[in-house]
Amino acid sequence: MSSDLAFALRGVGTAVSSSFGLHEVSFDLPTGYVMGLIGANGAGKTTIIRCLLGMRPIDTGEIELLGHRAPGPVALRQDIGVVLDHTYLVGDWRLTEVERTLRPFYDRWDGVRYRGLLAEFGLDPRAKVKDLSRGMAMKLMIAVALSHQARLLVLDEPTSGLDPVTRDELVGIIGDFLLDEGHSVLFSTHITTDLDRIGDYVTLVHGGRVVRTGTKDDVLAAYRVVRGGPDDLSDLVGVQLIGLRQTATGAQALVRADEAGLLGGRVLVEAPTLEEIAVHTGARVPASAGGAR
Amino acid sequence: MNAVVRMAVLDLRTVAPYRYQGLVVFGVVVALLAHNRPVVVVPALVLLVTSQVAAYPFVVADKAGLETLYAVLPLPRRAVLLGHYAWAVAAFVATATVGTTLALLLAWGESVPFGGRTLVTVLTLSWAMFVVTVAIQFPLFVRFGYSRISVLCTFLPLAVIMLAVTRLHLTIATFASIQAWLPVLWVAGAAAIVGSAAVAMAADHRRAG
Numbered sequence: 001m002s003s004d005l006a007f008a009l010r011g012v013g014t015a016v017s018s019s020f021g022l023h024e025v026s027f028d029l030p031t032g033y034v035m036g037l038i039g040a041n042g043a044g045k046t047t048i049i050r051c052l053l054g055m056r057p058i059d060t061g062e063i064e065l066l067g068h069r070a071p072g073p074v075a076l077r078q079d080i081g082v083v084l085d086h087t088y089l090v091g092d093w094r095l096t097e098v099e100r101t102l103r104p105f106y107d108r109w110d111g112v113r114y115r116g117l118l119a120e121f122g123l124d125p126r127a128k129v130k131d132l133s134r135g136m137a138m139k140l141m142i143a144v145a146l147s148h149q150a151r152l153l154v155l156d157e158p159t160s161g162l163d164p165v166t167r168d169e170l171v172g173i174i175g176d177f178l179l180d181e182g183h184s185v186l187f188s189t190h191i192t193t194d195l196d197r198i199g200d201y202v203t204l205v206h207g208g209r210v211v212r213t214g215t216k217d218d219v220l221a222a223y224r225v226v227r228g229g230p231d232d233l234s235d236l237v238g239v240q241l242i243g244l245r246q247t248a249t250g251a252q253a254l255v256r257a258d259e260a261g262l263l264g265g266r267v268l269v270e271a272p273t274l275e276e277i278a279v280h281t282g283a284r285v286p287a288s289a290g291g292a293r
Numbered sequence: 294m295n296a297v298v299r300m301a302v303l304d305l306r307t308v309a310p311y312r313y314q315g316l317v318v319f320g321v322v323v324a325l326l327a328h329n330r331p332v333v334v335v336p337a338l339v340l341l342v343t344s345q346v347a348a349y350p351f352v353v354a355d356k357a358g359l360e361t362l363y364a365v366l367p368l369p370r371r372a373v374l375l376g377h378y379a380w381a382v383a384a385f386v387a388t389a390t391v392g393t394t395l396a397l398l399l400a401w402g403e404s405v406p407f408g409g410r411t412l413v414t415v416l417t418l419s420w421a422m423f424v425v426t427v428a429i430q431f432p433l434f435v436r437f438g439y440s441r442i443s444v445l446c447t448f449l450p451l452a453v454i455m456l457a458v459t460r461l462h463l464t465i466a467t468f469a470s471i472q473a474w475l476p477v478l479w480v481a482g483a484a485a486i487v488g489s490a491a492v493a494m495a496a497d498h499r500r501a502g
Contacts, residue, residue: 055364077367088361090353092310101306104299105366 006031006152006184011061012051020208022047025061027203027213032181034174036195036216037188038274039205040282045188048205049156052186053082066152078107081145085157087137091130095123095140099147106148114147121173135166142173153177153185159194171197192274202274204281211281216274224260225276227252228267238262243280254280296368300376301383304350307359315346323395331399331407332415335392339419343388344426344450347381351431351439374497377431378490385423389416410472417475424482425457426450428489436496 008028015021022044029035039045050056052063054071063070066079089098095118103109118125121139123132132140138158145153153174159167175198177183189195195202195216203213212219223242226233233241233251239262241253254277260269272280308315319342326337354360363373393412400407430446439446 053364055361074367074369077365080365082365084361086358088358088365090307090310090357090359093306097306097309101303102366104302105368 004030005064006033006066007052007186008064009048009052009061010063012048012058012063013060014047014051014056014058016047016208020044022051022058022208025051025205025208025210027210028064029184029186029201031184032178033200034178034185034187034195034198035201035203036192036199036274037186037203037205038190038192038195038278039188040190040278043205043282044208045205046156047208049154049186049188053080053154078148079151081142081148081150081153083138083141083145083153083155083158085160087129087132087141089129089140091128093129095125095127095129098129098140098144102144102148108149110147110149114143117143117146135162135170138162138166138170139173142170146177151182151184153183155185155187157188157190159189159191167191167194174198190278192278195274199274204278206282212277219277220271220274222257223254223272223277223280224257224269225252225272225280226255226260226263226267226269232267236263243282245280296372297375297379300368300372301379304377304380305383307353308346308349311349311353315342318342318345331396331403331405332411334396334399335389335415336419336422338388338392339385340422340426340451340454343381343385343423344430346388347384347423347427348430348434348439348446350377350380351434352443355439370497371494374435374493375490378427378486378493381423381427381431382486385420389419392419413475414472417478420482421478422454424485425453428485429453431489432493432496435493436500 006029009025012025013022020042025044025048027035037045037048047056051058052065052070065072066076068076093101099109099111099114103111115125118140121136121143123136123140123143127136129137129140142153142155142158155174159170162170171194174185174187178185178198185198187195187199199216201214202216202219204211204219212222214222226241228251230246230248230251233244233246233253239255239259241255244251244253254272255263255269263269319338322337322341323334326333350359354363363370393416396407396415397412399405429450433442433446436442
């Protein structure tokens with residue numbers, strides 16, 4: 001087991017239903033960095049997170065988590081903060097009761113920090129969990145995660161459904177968490193702009209498979225977006241078009257960066273954004289593409 | 294603090310916001326049943342209140358997604374399940390204690406003879422009803438979740454108790470005549486709770502797999 005890795009998944013597979021599962025999922029995150037797990041709804045992001053956290057058994061492969069082979073000792077959960085796209089607390093608890101309830105379970109619970117974070121996030125300690133807006137509830141869950149001094153923060157779609165201001169605030173909070181170089185973050189989202197500020201690594205998933213994983217810069221450098229007229233992309237030779245989208249006025253697709261030189265001069269070739277990579281890689285899986293494209 | 298105790302305390306905190314509703318039910322039961330028959334106060338409270346209070350963490354867990362909280366907390370799954378049982382037994386003890394006190398006061402106020410062997414018999418009967426309820430309900434809640442099995446779990450223990458009462462022609466007097474067997478019922482009840490916990494753990498393993 002490597003102590004340099006916050007976590008690693010190696011060949012992980014699990015059957016969720018007869019039609020969906022994870023297949024040979026492999027990626028890792030060095031300690032001290034943020035990884036964005038990107039994919040459309042139903043791509044397998046939540047299943048990956050549930051496997052990582054030991055909430056779902058795996059059929060194949062292995063998972064390493066904070067230096068332990070998962071699921072690892074129960075005490076390992078002291079070091080992991082989990083923020084899901086919904087709260088998992090009693091709606092009628094006041095925020096003071098949340099602390100009173102959770103504190104006995106964590107050896108390093110810091111009540112001063114919890115109350116400080118509530119104040120910083122503008123959360124009323126007397127408010128009930130059920131009365132919080134979605135953004136406030138996400139902030140509460142982050143306050144809980146930071147109050148027990150987690151080393152790894154796992155967030156599943158925390159910004160989904162939030163307004164841009166609150167999303168920006170949450171991304172800032174996660175950025176502050178990373179000021180300690182021993183802290184790491186896995187952040188699943190389908191809103192790729194969240195990762196523009198804080199993402200160090202990116203893993204693209206689609207259909208329960210990893211499409212691409214690596215540093216954000218490497219992933220961005222691996223592709224080019226190509227645009228042309230409606231028929232400009234239909235007769236290219238030796239170039240695999242990824243997620244070709246054609247309209248009456250034009251066509252657009254993603255290509256591997258090493259194949260971009262084969263494109264003729266009649267098409268426009270540009271560096272893609274994460275959004276474009278996510279859209280095109282998640283749009284369609286060519287039969288010949290296999291796992292990574 | 295032991296992990297099982299911490300889990301039982303978590304169950305207490307889970308139901309705590311709904312304490313006033315529980316007190317209303319408690320008061321209604323006492324008001325309806327106490328006037329003429331203080332002797333039935335404890336069994337009635339145990340049957341109607343404890344069975345609901347003991348199971349309420351499952352109700353709230355289903356509604357609030359507490360299974361995720363249990364999975365995130367540094368708490369062994371075994372402690373989660375045993376904690377539910379510990380909470381239920383604590384709820385029984387509290388209800389029986391308060392119920393006994395109330396029954397004794399009511400009996401004293403109405404000059405009804407109540408105490409000694411009758412009290413032991415009533416408490417044993419209450420324990421038996423509590424055990425039947427919890428031992429049947431909890432493994433089913435664990436395996437299927439409260440919302441999927443709530444109707445069956447509400448009526449199945451009652452049906453078993455009714456069947457036992459009618460088939461065996463049980464009355465308080467019957468129990469009084471088998472005083473020597475009452476300690477056995479306490480021990481058998483404890484064994485049933487332990488057996489139910491083992492079944493619940495197996496059911497949980499099956500559910501997770």
